Amino acid sequence: MTQAQRTGSPSTPFDTLKAERLAMVYIDGAWVAPQGGTSHAVINPATEEPVARIALGTAADVDLAVAAARRAFPAFAGSSRADRIALLRRVADVFATRREEMARILTMEMGGPLKRTLGYQTAAGQTHLDEIVRVLETYRFEERRGRTVIRREPIGVCGLITPWNAPVMQILTKVAPALAAGCTMVLKPSELAPFSAMLFTEILHEAGVPKGVFNLVNGDGPTVGEALARHPDVDMISFTGSTRAGVRVAEAAAPTVKRVHQELGGKAANILLPDSDLEEAVVRGVQSCFGNSGQSCIAPARLLVPKDQANRAAAIAAAAAETLRVGDPMDPATDLGPLVSRAQFDRVQELIAAGIAEGATLVAGGLGRPDGLTRGYFARPTVFADVVPGMLIEREEIFGPVVTIIAYDSVEQAIAIANDTPYGLAAYVQSRDPSRAEAVAARLRCGYVYLNGAGPDYSAPFGGWKQSGNGREYGEWGLDAFLELKTVVGAAPG
Numbered sequence: 001m002t003q004a005q006r007t008g009s010p011s012t013p014f015d016t017l018k019a020e021r022l023a024m025v026y027i028d029g030a031w032v033a034p035q036g037g038t039s040h041a042v043i044n045p046a047t048e049e050p051v052a053r054i055a056l057g058t059a060a061d062v063d064l065a066v067a068a069a070r071r072a073f074p075a076f077a078g079s080s081r082a083d084r085i086a087l088l089r090r091v092a093d094v095f096a097t098r099r100e101e102m103a104r105i106l107t108m109e110m111g112g113p114l115k116r117t118l119g120y121q122t123a124a125g126q127t128h129l130d131e132i133v134r135v136l137e138t139y140r141f142e143e144r145r146g147r148t149v150i151r152r153e154p155i156g157v158c159g160l161i162t163p164w165n166a167p168v169m170q171i172l173t174k175v176a177p178a179l180a181a182g183c184t185m186v187l188k189p190s191e192l193a194p195f196s197a198m199l200f201t202e203i204l205h206e207a208g209v210p211k212g213v214f215n216l217v218n219g220d221g222p223t224v225g226e227a228l229a230r231h232p233d234v235d236m237i238s239f240t241g242s243t244r245a246g247v248r249v250a251e252a253a254a255p256t257v258k259r260v261h262q263e264l265g266g267k268a269a270n271i272l273l274p275d276s277d278l279e280e281a282v283v284r285g286v287q288s289c290f291g292n293s294g295q296s297c298i299a300p301a302r303l304l305v306p307k308d309q310a311n312r313a314a315a316i317a318a319a320a321a322e323t324l325r326v327g328d329p330m331d332p333a334t335d336l337g338p339l340v341s342r343a344q345f346d347r348v349q350e351l352i353a354a355g356i357a358e359g360a361t362l363v364a365g366g367l368g369r370p371d372g373l374t375r376g377y378f379a380r381p382t383v384f385a386d387v388v389p390g391m392l393i394e395r396e397e398i399f400g401p402v403v404t405i406i407a408y409d410s411v412e413q414a415i416a417i418a419n420d421t422p423y424g425l426a427a428y429v430q431s432r433d434p435s436r437a438e439a440v441a442a443r444l445r446c447g448y449v450y451l452n453g454a455g456p457d458y459s460a461p462f463g464g465w466k467q468s469g470n471g472r473e474y475g476e477w478g479l480d481a482f483l484e485l486k487t488v489v490g491a492a493p494g
């Protein structure tokens with residue numbers, strides 16, 4: 001780290017992200033100074049030191065960005081499918097050339113281990129780009145039924161608000177379908193992880209996204225996020241983040257009756273059926289929960305095990321937690337990096353303390369940093385056994401490396417516990433018999449169920465039920481989200 005980065009002066013450790021751009025917003029195809037506003041030091045969570053300061057935009061910047069997007073909308077909405085496919089292919093090509101740089105930036109700003117930012121976050125981003133091209137090639141924008149025509153048209157100017165936990169992937173799952181649909185947009189990324197969004201903006205610029213089609217305004221939620229949500233000339237908000245902020249966005253958007261697409265928090269259950277391979281299922285569940293240091297909306301944080309296997313499950317989980325390497329996220333061998341911020345670290349500590357106070361049995365990890373780490377927002381991979389439904393650690397989304405083991409008496413009870421949450425994003429079921437696992441999946445009230453360690457399918461819809469949201473991303477469902485339906489009756493017979 002250079003002296004300039006240590007002091008937080010507007011230098012940049014990145015190869016190509018120009019230092020002066022950190023103090024700018026991107027509007028109408030150009031980097032420009034914001035209309036006033038403050039600046040914000042982005043902290044490297046592994047070192048607790050500032051990396052650089054970024055400018056936080058204002059509501060006036062949102063006005064300018066929305067106006068640029070509105071001006072660009074008619075031409076872009078009228079562009080051909082072939083033009084948009086070509087554009088998305090160019091974005092995918094440029095993204096591929098900058099992928100490693102992107103992974104390093106992500107690791108620096110949000111602390112995800114390099115093996116994950118390179119191997120998962122940016123890889124998934126690339127897949128989403130390839131996937132939207134595949135979808136766009138055959139998507140039916142118009143359907144004729146006799147003299148009735150059903151059209152799908154771009155919804156208009158979109159406000160995109162994204163979190164920090166898998167930043168570039170969450171940006172891509174909005175920007176890629178919005179471009180495919182012919183929408184124009186204003187992105188407000190998380191102020192905790194803005195560099196990846198700025199690099200992504202450079203990628204779009206280099207790929208030749210027409211001016212005004214994509215705009216970036218960094219800023220905090222209450223200022224820039226709410227200005228976007230309230231804006232009368234924004235037709236849709238696509239939001240990913242906490243349920244708390246998602247509700248605020250929906251409230252701000254309500255007077256203008258715009259579409260609000262929400263991807264919110266979760267508290268996934270991982271049901272180990274009595275016939276599962278306990279060792280394999282517990283190890284996999286623990287590793288999956290601790291991916292991204294538990295900062296994942298789909299983290300299988302509630303491990304439900306049959307009562308007679310609970311002690312063994314706790315021992316296996318504790319051993320699995322203790323083998324994980326916590327440390328420098330830039331080290332390719334690291335499994336868990338730091339939590340994203342001091343606030344997140346403090347919150348996770350509070351919830352671990354609450355678990356201890358509530359009488360859950362701590363079998364691995366606990367309060368404080370892992371041994372040997374004296375700075376950085378590193379939490380200990382923590383496993384609680386004897387967790388009872390209703391405990392705070394069983395209900396709250398912890399967003400840290402904490403697994404809670406809950407013993408159940410019957411599969412009926414396991415299903416009831418899994419569903420007894422305000423959230424409904426993801427769930428997991430483990431069984432030696434895939435059809436038995438599938439039967440349980442059918443009874444879970446959530447939007448995505450992973451059976452027996454299956455990975456994600458980026459061509460299938462992803463999104464939450466209940467307080468986990470109301471939108472769907474990925475594949476054609478992701479594209480549907482950015483389109484409005486129009487029915488035309490009395491058309492010439494087709």
Ligand SMILES: NC(=O)c1ccc[n+]([C@@H]2O[C@H](COP(=O)([O-])OP(=O)(O)OC[C@H]3O[C@@H](n4cnc5c(N)ncnc54)[C@H](O)[C@@H]3O)[C@@H](O)[C@H]2O)c1
Nearest residue numbers: 162163164189190221225226241242245248263264265297
């Ligand atoms: N369902 C999903 O697909 C999904 C994916 C990833 C993360 N998440 C959820 O995101 C949360 C973690 O991310 P986070 O801490 O960045 O969430 P957050 O809600 O604090 O912030 C998300 C975004 O919303 C903005 N924001 C905050 N307050 C706002 C307001 N009042 N008005 C408008 N915008 C506002 C933030 O600046 C940020 O850009 C977790 O709850 C996690 O489960 C959900």
